[in-house]
Amino acid sequence: MKIKGIGGEFGLIERIKKNVRLFSKDVILGIGDDSAVLKYGKKYLLLKTDMLVQDVHFSLKHSTPEQIGARAIEQNVSDIASMGGLPKYALVSLALPKNTEVDFVDRLYRGINKKSGKYKISVVGGDLSQSSKVVVGIFLAGFVENKYLALRSGARISDLVFCSGDAGKSAVGLELLKNNKKGKSIKKHLEPCARLDLARKLAKIGINSMIDISDGIASEIGHICHESKVGAVIYADKIPMSKNTINDAKKLNKNPLDFALYGGEDFELVFTADKSKLKQLKKYDVKVIGKIVDKKYGIKLVKNNKEFRLKSGFDHFK
Amino acid sequence: MKIKGIGGEFGLIERIKKNVRLFSKDVILGIGDDSAVLKYGKKYLLLKTDMLVQDVHFSLKHSTPEQIGARAIEQNVSDIASMGGLPKYALVSLALPKNTEVDFVDRLYRGINKKSGKYKISVVGGDLSQSSKVVVGIFLAGFVENKYLALRSGARISDLVFCSGDAGKSAVGLELLKNNKKGKSIKKHLEPCARLDLARKLAKIGINSMIDISDGIASEIGHICHESKVGAVIYADKIPMSKNTINDAKKLNKNPLDFALYGGEDFELVFTADKSKLKQLKKYDVKVIGKIVDKKYGIKLVKNNKEFRLKSGFDHFK
Numbered sequence: 001m002k003i004k005g006i007g008g009e010f011g012l013i014e015r016i017k018k019n020v021r022l023f024s025k026d027v028i029l030g031i032g033d034d035s036a037v038l039k040y041g042k043k044y045l046l047l048k049t050d051m052l053v054q055d056v057h058f059s060l061k062h063s064t065p066e067q068i069g070a071r072a073i074e075q076n077v078s079d080i081a082s083m084g085g086l087p088k089y090a091l092v093s094l095a096l097p098k099n100t101e102v103d104f105v106d107r108l109y110r111g112i113n114k115k116s117g118k119y120k121i122s123v124v125g126g127d128l129s130q131s132s133k134v135v136v137g138i139f140l141a142g143f144v145e146n147k148y149l150a151l152r153s154g155a156r157i158s159d160l161v162f163c164s165g166d167a168g169k170s171a172v173g174l175e176l177l178k179n180n181k182k183g184k185s186i187k188k189h190l191e192p193c194a195r196l197d198l199a200r201k202l203a204k205i206g207i208n209s210m211i212d213i214s215d216g217i218a219s220e221i222g223h224i225c226h227e228s229k230v231g232a233v234i235y236a237d238k239i240p241m242s243k244n245t246i247n248d249a250k251k252l253n254k255n256p257l258d259f260a261l262y263g264g265e266d267f268e269l270v271f272t273a274d275k276s277k278l279k280q281l282k283k284y285d286v287k288v289i290g291k292i293v294d295k296k297y298g299i300k301l302v303k304n305n306k307e308f309r310l311k312s313g314f315d316h317f318k
Numbered sequence: 319m320k321i322k323g324i325g326g327e328f329g330l331i332e333r334i335k336k337n338v339r340l341f342s343k344d345v346i347l348g349i350g351d352d353s354a355v356l357k358y359g360k361k362y363l364l365l366k367t368d369m370l371v372q373d374v375h376f377s378l379k380h381s382t383p384e385q386i387g388a389r390a391i392e393q394n395v396s397d398i399a400s401m402g403g404l405p406k407y408a409l410v411s412l413a414l415p416k417n418t419e420v421d422f423v424d425r426l427y428r429g430i431n432k433k434s435g436k437y438k439i440s441v442v443g444g445d446l447s448q449s450s451k452v453v454v455g456i457f458l459a460g461f462v463e464n465k466y467l468a469l470r471s472g473a474r475i476s477d478l479v480f481c482s483g484d485a486g487k488s489a490v491g492l493e494l495l496k497n498n499k500k501g502k503s504i505k506k507h508l509e510p511c512a513r514l515d516l517a518r519k520l521a522k523i524g525i526n527s528m529i530d531i532s533d534g535i536a537s538e539i540g541h542i543c544h545e546s547k548v549g550a551v552i553y554a555d556k557i558p559m560s561k562n563t564i565n566d567a568k569k570l571n572k573n574p575l576d577f578a579l580y581g582g583e584d585f586e587l588v589f590t591a592d593k594s595k596l597k598q599l600k601k602y603d604v605k606v607i608g609k610i611v612d613k614k615y616g617i618k619l620v621k622n623n624k625e626f627r628l629k630s631g632f633d634h635f636k
Contacts, residue, residue, distance in 0.1 A: 036442035
């Protein structure tokens with residue numbers, strides 16, 4: 001049977017999760033969130049890895065080496081951020097074609113070092129090997145104070161659902177590239193930014209659950225609901241989108257909402273918090289997009305006063 | 319300029335090392351040993367990553383999925399072992415062709431889980447993505463008590479140089495496979511084992527430097543000498559090799575010593591210790607193969623009473 005036959009990427013993750021064994025009581029959270037959470041002293045150790053593969057996550061035709069290196073760091077930082085934590089150490093695993101130019105590696109590392117500097121991450125190791133395509137694997141270790149830890153599983157019924165910044169920009173940018181069209185969203189796709197500062201502020205205010213947008217709002221809401229055993233109602237007209245995203249979607253004759261819901265890699269944050277936090281949260285770059293309800297109601301999208309079942313987002317194996 | 323123009327893999331690592339910045343006083347050791355060493359509480363945190371790439375590190379023609387998964391863990395454990403530490407947590411980064419069978423992933427994880435169980439490593443996360451070739455990246459976090467930390471840089475003049483087990487077996491096995499020949503070394507290549515138990519015992523006895531054999535004894539001695547700023551004399555006739563290795567090398571009309579010196583992935587240990595430890599060390603599966611001398615003498619191989627300069631081992635980009 002192919003991977004898509006067991007529900008694609010997420011079906012496979014569930015299958016893997018069932019078969020791995022944990023040998024330590026220090027594992028607070030293993031497979032199933034943006035980062036692993038391990039008890040160690042007064043803080044939690046967070047471990048995260050994400051790999052970028054040439055012609056899957058990036059194309060050498062569209063991305064500069066600097067952009068690839070920068071994105072590899074941003075993407076992993078985003079997953080430490082969404083736990084409420086701060087990244088501290090990175091390992092870089094590079095697989096490169098044998099005839100790679102030193103200049104390419106220099107420029108890739110310029111991107112890695114620029115972003116590591118921005119986030120005060122020390123690059124402390126890595127691995128070099130050969131391959132037919134460029135692969136950049138980043139391993140990030142970070143820390144979070146126990147009280148600031150934000151999980152996918154903490155959403156409670158009647159929580160408000162929030163989205164940071166604006167959604168859909170990276171996905172519409174990618175679609176422009178694929179269609180040889182121009183637009184401001186392209187830069188958003190090639191140079192995404194994690195919301196580390198914002199995530200830390202949210203964690204300190206006290207939110208109930210958080211995740212970063214890797215595969216689209218629909219998929220992320222699905223993860224929060226699955227892990228928290230709740231349902232959700234999302235209001236289509238509340239989902240924040242920039243004018244550029246809307247304009248660029250028009251160029252493609254597509255509904256911008258589809259990019260926000262089902263396109264990924266925005267690295268914005270989706271989170272839930274008690275209503276009592278609304279006043280404090282309003283000071284930041286976040287918008288209410290829905291609410292958490294009982295699991296029996298499922299996950300609904302309200303659009304033009306009609307209710308729809310919210311489908312999930314991008315999947316590598318579907 | 320191509321990577322081989324700046325000295326290949328190790329030239330590139332030196333170049334990368336010069337350009338990364340460290341932002342934390344907790345970094346005891348960044349790029350330049352088998353694992354990164356980070357101060358954290360009463361122990362050191364060790365971080366390690368190593369990637370296996372299809373048709374570079376393994377062939378689906380020769381290795382079963384179980385063997386690939388098992389080897390990915392063993393290879394990374396070996397690098398935690400050679401620091402004197404114990405592995406604790408693993409993340410698994412998998413890139414797979416879109417049409418991969420679920421059975422392949424199940425079997426790959428059977429290998430990963432078997433070895434994780436053997437070493438009591440909790441698999442706490444990972445990443446799944448698509449690619450044209452199978453890539454297995456392992457990120458391992460482990461710990462070592464401060465007093466047991468073993469570095470490449472600790473060798474002292476007049477130290478004895480030791481090698482564990484027997485060398486060359488994996489490299490000769492690979493060469494048999496490439497030449498469609500049979501022999502017991504093939505299993506050694508497909509199913510290498512880290513020497514974690516032994517490494518811990520050595521660390522507790524008190525050795526001065528240690529490294530695992532990834533690229534051949536010559537290369538590993540080179541790393542120890544470089545990092546410790548010393549020279550070494552290695553005696554060819556003292557290098558331990560099994561009868562199988564010698565027999566299998568004969569089938570290839572090659573000198574078995576070349577496999578031990580310049581072939582890698584044995585995951586045996588090369589280490590140095592003060593002469594006073596010799597009696598204690600003799601109880602274990604280790605042999606004296608040489609001694610550490612002043613840097614000015616360089617790194618020499620003594621063979622048939624003649625001295626040769628020791629060349630380095632395998633390089634991905636040469």
